[in-house]
Amino acid sequence: MTVHQPLIALVGNPNAGKSALFNALTGARQKIANYPGVTVERKSGRFTFADGRPGELIDLPGSYSLDPTSPDEAVTRDVVMGRQTGERRPEALIIVLDSANLDQHLVFALELLALGLPTVVALNMVDLAERDGLTLDAARLAADLGVPVIPTVAVRRRGLAELAAALDAVILAKQGPHAPLGEPDMRARRRRAEHIANSAIVSQTDSRRWTDRADGVLLHPFAGPIILFALLFIIFQAVFSWATPFADALEAGAAALGELATATIPEGFFRSMVVDGVIAGVGSVVVFLPQIIILFFFILLMEATGYMARAAFIMDRMMAGVGLSGRSFIPLLSSFACAIPGIMATRSISDEKDRLTTILIAPLMTCSARLPVYTVIIAAFIPSTAIGPGIGMQGLVLFGLYVFGIIGAMVVALVLRSTVAKGGASGFLMEMPKYQLPRLRDLALGLWQRAALFLRRAGTIIFAVTIGLWLLLTYPQVPEGSSMSQSEYSAAGRIAGLLEPVVAPIGFSRDIALALIPAMAAREVAVSALATTYAIDAPDEETAALALGERLAGRWSLPTALAFLAWFVFAPQCISTIAVTKRETNGWKWPMFMLAYLFGLAWVAAGITFWTATALGL
Ligand SMILES: Nc1nc2c(ncn2[C@@H]2O[C@H](COP(=O)(O)OP(=O)(O)OP(=O)(O)O)[C@@H](O)[C@H]2O)c(=O)[nH]1
Ligand SMILES: [Mg+2]
Structure with a gap:
């Protein structure tokens, strides 16, 4: 006999703490962050009632009403109404409310209660309400709403047992709200919500002043953007300077591993595969782990404290200028991490054209896969001179590349908004989350997840592509006494030879053409491909042991290196991004458009860089 598993949905406004509660109840690791619109899909998980019976819980995107204005809100409506194909209707709801924004959150809650499903209310974030001097009467609220109201602190697991018990009781009794709450229209609901919220407030001190004061500075029309910009600048400096000792250690480790393999494995096919393929290729990517971790440390910090939403607000003013909104x-x-979650996050944008434009420019945000490519070239060609106290040339160039991508994106957005995705900027309304100290555990977990993701890529896609490339580079073997190098003679070299005429005008050699092809699988592969190519061509073991950067410095001219950087700012070198664009735009038209325009831009940008640098005699 299978046990009946009641299906329970977590619903509420954005940023109420639904995902935090979901994680706490199921032990899952859904992304939570201190801004609205984090969850854009339904996610389900198992949890157990006190007596051990199982239940299925679904986490939904935050929504303001059952009249969806964006694709993610439509998901919430469909699930709650039982219209989602292939899914049963939830038997019960947990409505999650932010205690400090009761009046606003109750508007949607009233609409949900009118559905008459067995419901419990999680009065969440009571800790922040207490901090801000707000005391609420849960019993009074329960009486007004006609359902149990349980104060909770999702992130500290407070109130969870009570919540589960109350849920159990309403499900067993199949008990909906006591009093009918159907308010026909939005205006009436809003008035009712305000009334109920006000009567639930026991006492309130106005210590929200602290937040106001901080916002006064951070959201200031002039100081705000300057602070944001300075912060980003510091982050990129840190990515370079803090990571160096760790990256050096990892590089030394990879080199030692290579030597060990050379010494222990007998010369031949297998040794070459391990040393030139796996260690040279995959190792060259893994050394960027410290940089990835530092970058995400800052991003997670900004997300957790509530600063990120403020940054969106600041950017809204600037983005209106190019026809986009802060949404x-x-x-x-998110696309700075990876364009794939970024493109999925556009589901919270209600305007279709706005959303399309955002999808199309998302790949121009410098994703973390470009970091290895940028860093290896910068480290090899840009001197590490200091140009001011604490400001290094290398960090500055890295910052410049990020800015270059952003400017490119803004220009493209402007063009798209006046051509294929015509339309004006839509308004932006976002509730500012409360400032919070980041919790160390969440931060550590977030970093761990990012690091694991990166290493998994290195161990799967990058590993597989590197081995494949190694095979194509090793065969056929160059005959004794030929004037050609092994990589030129190989199958891979011949394929690259076909591409060479296209990229020769922009200063790219055959080796580079060769690296660009497998880099379609993932951008980091450009680095591992170059490392493998040069390892195979190395005349002796001493040269083979050189780090990739040193080899590049000996082979490439500065204009070529700069052109290569410019290429990667724009090139759509990632099949997964194209695939997710196809899924999110329901067809091949826009992904093909994206591919064409980005390759075009990459070629032109690399060309201009190469020609200018050559003309300047660099
Ligand atoms: N102090 C405190 N913070 C909380 C509590 N619950 C959630 N948070 C924080 O509030 C923020 C939002 O939480 P999420 O779980 O992402 O909110 P959500 O309702 O899933 O938001 P969307 O997915 O955007 O709809 C995160 O930074 C959480 O760490 C709580 O009870 N107390
Ligand atoms: Mg969520």
Whole structure:
């Protein structure tokens, strides 16, 4: 006999703490962050009642009403109404409310209660309400709403047992709200919500002044953007300077591993595969782990404290200038990690054209896969001179590349908004989350997840592509006494030879053409491909042991290196991004458009860089 598992949905406004509660109840690791619009899909998980019976819980995107204005809100409506195909209707709801924004959150809650499903209310974030001197009467609220109201602190697991018990009781009794709460229209609901919220407040001190004062500075029309910019600048400096000792250690480790393999494995096919393929290729990517971790440390910090939402607000003013709204900021910001979650996050954008434009420019945000490519070239060609106290040339160039991508994106957005995705900027309304101290555990977990993701890529895609490339580079073997190098003679070299005429005008050699092809699988592969190519061509073991950067410095001219950087700012070198664009735009038209325009831009940008640098005699 299978046990009946009641299906329970977590619903509420954005940023109420639904995902935090979901994680606490199921032990899952859904992304939570201190801004609205984090969850854009339904996610389900198992949890157990006190007596051990199982239940299925679904986490939903935050929503303001059952009349969806964006694709993620439509998901919430469909699930709650039982219209989601292939899914049963939830038997019960947990409505999650932010205690400090009761009047606003109750508007949607009233609409949900009118559905008459067995419901419990999680009065969440009571800790922040207490901090701000707000005391609420849960019993009074329960009486007004006609359902149990349980104060909770999702992130500290407070109130969870009570919540589960109350849920159990309403499900067993199949008990909906006591009093009918159907308010026909939005205005009436809003008035009712305000009334109920006010009567639930026991006492309130106005210590929200602290937040106001901080916002006065951080959101100031002039100081705000300057602070944001300075912060980003510091982050990129840190990515370079803090990571160096760790990256050096990892590089030394990879080199030692290579030597060990050379010494222990007998010369031949297998040794070459391990040393030139796996260690040279995959190792060259893994050394960027420290940089990735530092970058995400800052991003997670900004997300957890509530600063990120403020940054979106600041950017809104600037983005209106190119026909986008601040709503695009969070998706674009996620794209700095990877364009794939960024493109998925556009589901919270209600305007279709706005959303399309954001999807199309998302790949221009510098994703973390470009970091290895940028860093290896910068380290090899840009001197590490200091140009001011604490400001290094290398960090500055890295910052410049990020800015270059952003400017490119803004220009493209402007063009798209006046051509294929015509339309004006839509308004931006976002509730500012409360400032919070980041919790160390969440931060550590977030970093761990990012690091694991990166290493998993290195161990799967990058590993597989590197081995494949190694095979194509090793065969056929160059005959004794030929004037050609092994990589030129090999199958891979011949394929690259076909591409060479296309990229020769922009200063790219055959080796580079060769690296660009497998880099379609993932951008980091450009680094591992170059490392493998040069390891195979190395005349002796001493040269083979050189780090990739040193080899590049000996082979490439400065104009070529700069052109290569410019290429990677724009090139759509990632099949997964194209695939997710196809899924999110329901067809091949826009992904093909994206591919074409980005390759075009990459070629032109690399060309201009190469020609200018050559003309300047660099
Ligand atoms: N102090 C405190 N913070 C909380 C509590 N619950 C959630 N948070 C924080 O509030 C923020 C939002 O939480 P999420 O779980 O992402 O909110 P959500 O309702 O899933 O938001 P969307 O997915 O955008 O709809 C995160 O920074 C959480 O760490 C709580 O009870 N107390
Ligand atoms: Mg969520």
